[in-house]
Amino acid sequence: MSQRPLPPPTAATERPVTRLCLTAIALAFLALFLVLPVIVVFSEALAKGVAVYLETFDDPDARAAIELTLLVVAISVPLNLVFGVAASWAIAKFEFRGKSLLITLIDLPFSVSPVVSGLIYVLLFGSQGLFGPWLEAHGIKILFALPGIVLATIFVTFPFVARELIPLMQEQGSLDEEAALTLGARGFRIFFTITLPNVAWGLLYGVLLCTARAMGEFGAVSVVSGHIRGVTDTMPLHVEILYNEYNFVAAFAMASLLTLMAVVTLAAKTVLEMHYGDALARTTRI
């Protein structure tokens, strides 16, 4: 939120008691459902001291999970960045048939359960699936391997960049681009010198959200990963495995890393909003 002075009280303003109650209820809810879990995560992770906490990361399986997650993020986020920018550019600046269909499709991952998204890939690439036999015959492994995890992650995180950029670009219209055209600039130059800088903050925020979600995705990845320890376990999956083995410290230690990522995202969002307050607040939907 940007720092604006409160409006002077009007007839519509509630009485102080009412306001106090409402604020208290809201804060209590936040504390119970958001702050408390975060505290629990860290306190459980550190329950047996910092040394034990750090030790859990020496486990090769834990390391493998972290590395795999980082690899998945490193592949899927740049791809979604490119897809997202291309899609929002097309939607915001051009008129074409099927535009509303495209917008609906971009929203699809939001409305579909992640488990279903994962199942789609099983149905497509599984051994009983549509392309399964062919892939098997050619020795290409998609399911229960890195490609499947990346595909599922891309699917789930696709909307984040595009959703952030579309309203921003639509609001800005094409005037600046037209001005650049009259000054002699062409496609790519206009894109990199005018269009992209105009949406830079929004883009950065979209990428942050996309990264946070890509790291934390559980449902879709769980279906396609096959849970092979040390090979296809991502961080969220590893948390579950550890937890089911009653290895609470290690489970919460791993969870604390994911939580940390969320906190960093939140902090970055706040910083971005301070820089870029009104435009971002107007266009942020998620």
Add this chain to the structure above:
Amino acid sequence: MDIRIVGVSKAFGRTGALRGLDLEIRAGELIALLGPSGSGKTTLLRVIAGLEFPDAGQVYFGQEDATGLAVQERQIGFVFQHYALFKHMTVFDNVAYGLRVRRHGTKTEIAARVGELLDLVQLADFAARYPRQLSGGQRQRVALARALAVDPRVLLLDEPFGALDAKIRRDLRRWLRELHDRTGHTTVFVTHDQEEAIELADRVAILNGGRIEQVGTADDIYDRPATAFVMSFVGDTSAIPVGFDGHRPSFEGRSFDTCLLGPHRGPGLFYVRPRDVEVTAPGAAAITGKVRTVHRTATGLRTQISPGKTDTLIEIELDNSATVKAGTEVGLRFLRGRLFET
């Protein structure tokens, strides 16, 4: 560079279409495209710029057929109504953008040229500022400097003063006229403000419904309006339906004396300017009118009179000492007026 627009048509969903429009723009002149909203004036400007392509017709830049040329190849300067300055660039970078894109010289040469342009628009001290740190008038001048930077063959301005307040508008208008006289660029600007068009431009092209109604100097437009639309669009006018007795126009069966301007002689609409209307005692003139309202203004009495049995209102300004009352009858004499066919 002279520009010829020949039979240009452009269809759109609702408004702003062009319908077989012809226009010649002379080299070095400052011409205004004037018309009500939806008349196609902005579309015409964008067709000249190459931001829109016509469905039919040609655009010539000098001898060259520019119809198919992309906007980048036309070497035009365009100033947008809301400036369209690049927000994330300084004033300097905004002005330098076109020069860099077109590789006009080395870094130092570009810097020198930008300096020159900023001097020209009196913003030399603002080179390091961002657009958001400038006032509306200053932004407009940056936009102008940016458009002039690439030495355009024609300068196109879309409602250049539309978003500014009245005082700055007047100053900037005068300044633009001086700038034009100094640099001599062929300049076309769009406006819906007739005062602005006539004060600023060498010639005014009046558009209506996607066609040119008349092109001419202020005198042509005011004193020799070619069509009824021009007559009523430029300056205050009232119109009454009249017949014709062979020599004089007649209103509700009674011929009246007047000095008839324009070529048309026959029944039609009789257009008269307020200053050519005289109010007399009832019965002293051929036409009788009923006074509808009388309002005091700074300089006199604004009076609305409807002649005969019509609902047409003739609005004139009478002397403060006049003794007209709402609801009374008066005589009306038209010193001069213009007949147009209906």
